[in-house]
Amino acid sequence: MVEQHTPRSLIVTFYGAYGRAFDGPVPVSALVRLLGAAGVDAPSVRSSVSRLKRRAFLLPACAADGSAGYELSVEARQLLDDGDRRIYGAPEPSGEWLLAVFSVPEQERHKRHLLRSRLARLGFGAVAPGVWIAPAHLYEETGHTLDRLHLTAYVELFRGGHLGFTATAEAVARWWDLTSLAKQHEEFLDLHEPVLRALQSGPAPTAEEAYRGYLLALDSWRRLPYADPGLPRELLPADWPGDRAAAVFAELHSRLRDIGAEFLEP
Incomplete structure (x- = not known):
C-alpha cells in the first residue's frame, strides 16, 4: 500500500x-526546506501556502530574521x-453523550450541508435527520x-445518557460505520507498525530521519x-484495532x- x-x-x-515552536512567523525559506525533507518540492509548497492563505489558515507576516514568512491565524x-x-489525548469516557439537533431553513440549505459535513468531520454519528451524536468530551x-463557522443559530446541544430502547453497543454500531473505522486503523498499522519495529531494532535515527518519519506518521494519524x-471501549468489538x-x-x-525538532535549525 502506498500512502498519499x-x-x-x-x-x-x-x-x-x-x-508553533518558531520564534514568530515561519520564514518561507524554512517552509521550503522543511517540507522538502518530506518530499514536497518548492513550487508545491508555495502554491499550497497560497491556498491556505486564501482560506485564512495562514497569514503573511515578517519573520524574526526580517524575511517573508507566514503565521497562523487566530482561528487556525x-x-x-x-x-x-x-490527537495526543486519551479522554476518559464519561458514559455521557453530546447530542446536536439542528434545523436549517430550506432557503439556506447550503448551511445544512455544511453542518452535516462538519459534524461528520468532528466524529459525530448520525442518529436521524437533523440529529447527530458524539461522546460528550467533544462539547x-x-x-x-x-x-467559527457562524452556525450556532441553527444548532442546539444536549448532554446526557442513552436510555434505550436498543442496547447502546447496538446503537453505536448503527450510528458509526465501525467496519470502515476498523479498516482505517488497520491501514495505519500496515504502514507504520513496520516503521516502529525498524526503530525498535535498528540504530537511532538522525534528526532529519526522525523529523521526516514523525511528520509522515502524524499526517497519517491525525x-x-x-x-x-x-x-467507549466497552461498546466496540473485542478485537478493535x-x-x-x-x-x-x-x-x-x-x-x-523531539529528535526531529533538532532538524528545524538549519
Whole structure:
C-alpha cells in the first residue's frame, strides 16, 4: 500500500507538530526546506501556502530574521489547539453523550450541508435527520467549530445518557460505520507498525530521519481520532484495532518528535 500525503495536508501537519515552536512567523525559506525533507518540492509548497492563505489558515507576516514568512491565524491556532487534545489525548469516557439537533431553513440549505459535513468531520454519528451524536468530551471543540463557522443559530446541544430502547453497543454500531473505522486503523498499522519495529531494532535515527518519519506518521494519524472520536471501549468489538494503532502512534511520537525538532535549525 502506498500512502498519499498531499502538500497542503503536510503543511498543516508541520504547523501542528513544529510550526508553533518558531520564534514568530515561519520564514518561507524554512517552509521550503522543511517540507522538502518530506518530499514536497518548492513550487508545491508555495502554491499550497497560497491556498491556505486564501482560506485564512495562514497569514503573511515578517519573520524574526526580517524575511517573508507566514503565521497562523487566530482561528487556525484554535483549530490546532483543539486538535492537540484530540490527537495526543486519551479522554476518559464519561458514559455521557453530546447530542446536536439542528434545523436549517430550506432557503439556506447550503448551511445544512455544511453542518452535516462538519459534524461528520468532528466524529459525530448520525442518529436521524437533523440529529447527530458524539461522546460528550467533544462539547468544547464542537462549540468552537460551530462558532467559527457562524452556525450556532441553527444548532442546539444536549448532554446526557442513552436510555434505550436498543442496547447502546447496538446503537453505536448503527450510528458509526465501525467496519470502515476498523479498516482505517488497520491501514495505519500496515504502514507504520513496520516503521516502529525498524526503530525498535535498528540504530537511532538522525534528526532529519526522525523529523521526516514523525511528520509522515502524524499526517497519517491525525485523521483517525476524528473518524473514531473516542467511543467507549466497552461498546466496540473485542478485537478493535484502534487500541494498537494508538499505541503505535504514541511510541512513534515518543521516539521521533523531539529528535526531529533538532532538524528545524538549519
